[in-house]
Amino acid sequence: MSNLSDLNIIKIGGNVIDDPAKLETFLEKFAALPGKKILVHGGGKIATRIASDLGLEAKMVDGRRITDAEMLKVVTMVYAGLTNKSVVANLQKYGCDAIGLSGADGNAIKAVKRPVREIDYGFAGDILADSVNGHAIRRFLESGFTPVFSAITHNGSGQLLNTNADTIASALAVGLASSYNVSLLYCFEKDGVLLDVNDNTSVIEVIKKADFTSLKEKHIVHEGMIPKLQNAFDAINKGVRSVFIGNADNLHLYQQQKFGTRLTD
């Protein structure tokens, strides 16, 4: 048993952000979760809608946004401004002492502009190893604040960068794994990793690293889950204690150890 204190890092995506009632319920449950915690939120559809209202066309390649200079302004406004501050104000309402952060704030997370190969993703940020400023984030956590990260980082030279929220959550988890017993919770639209993708009651409770290889080989888990699980086990290999994959609506079940699928060593 380690002497480190527990830290839960929870990532929510568009299916929560875009649904005001679902978001409100989630934030109340998140606020009620005891102990040290960090929230990471993705963007949702608001940025795309506002970009469109401003006459900008959303350019996507393989599901990834191309972030030109104008689109960077929009995602910075929406993710780090509108969404982040609304989430923080609502958490404060529920008694959670949240502070909204981008990677630039406190130099918390640095990234590099994605190198141009076949595709120029524009101002998209890739997080390198050791880019998480554990010292700064520990200062927030140890002061009693709950950091709420939007999916915007910086390169340290004044450039903001649009960065995948899943990647931010996992980089934070790995970067803080030497200071805390980190559990990483990915919220998505299903109740967990399903044995039968069409049956939301077929949640697999625990997947151990050794099981994963066998599940892959036997094609038991759905193809689309493989990269998510791979990323989760990568984080576990780098010191994260557990990764959970489940439904934001069920966050209140986490303390009863009944939240989604637990991935572990």
Add this chain to the structure above:
Amino acid sequence: MSNLSDLNIIKIGGNVIDDPAKLETFLEKFAALPGKKILVHGGGKIATRIASDLGLEAKMVDGRRITDAEMLKVVTMVYAGLTNKSVVANLQKYGCDAIGLSGADGNAIKAVKRPVREIDYGFAGDILADSVNGHAIRRFLESGFTPVFSAITHNGSGQLLNTNADTIASALAVGLASSYNVSLLYCFEKDGVLLDVNDNTSVIEVIKKADFTSLKEKHIVHEGMIPKLQNAFDAINKGVRSVFIGNADNLHLYQQQKFGTRLTD
């Protein structure tokens, strides 16, 4: 002499925010200023332009913005998102460990929605006495961070509020006056309080409280300066050590005690 350490609170407005070259130069000088400091920035014209691009009409009464629900989204996006994070990323570039905050973050500044009398200002926030959370802001300052406040606050019940940046700066100064030797610097387009409003070299170096009454009676200072000076002396009456009024371009002269006009007890 008090044993409190010094704290400089500097407010910049639209004339700096709207001019990228001027802003860049200012941020470099701000970053170079030693000791504890807080930056407060107003909005500038970007919010009005983006609102207009989104088909919203800016409604002003007596120079004050009417903030309906849609306009609140725009100012939250622009002030707390685009402007705040750009400023923070640029300060980080110059080695200043900035964190961007709204009043919701860390529950730093609460406000109340302005009561509707003749005019309904919408989601405009008024800061009441004791609305500054000195405990939270001290935690940021003592951790070595430089807070950068946008002109957005909250009411503690989940509602964000558009709030005058001059008022935020002065509320912070008064709220922190028992913990620090606070100097409050208002940057505007002139080099200081002028004896002759058409002569930028006619800066009055020091105005003491007793002088102010006489300057008012003799109509020596320009009519438009009276409310600014009145607010400054109100802050001084509430424990702020000095208030300076000067030009952002001259911030580098502050350490040589040559910045603008100094108002003092």
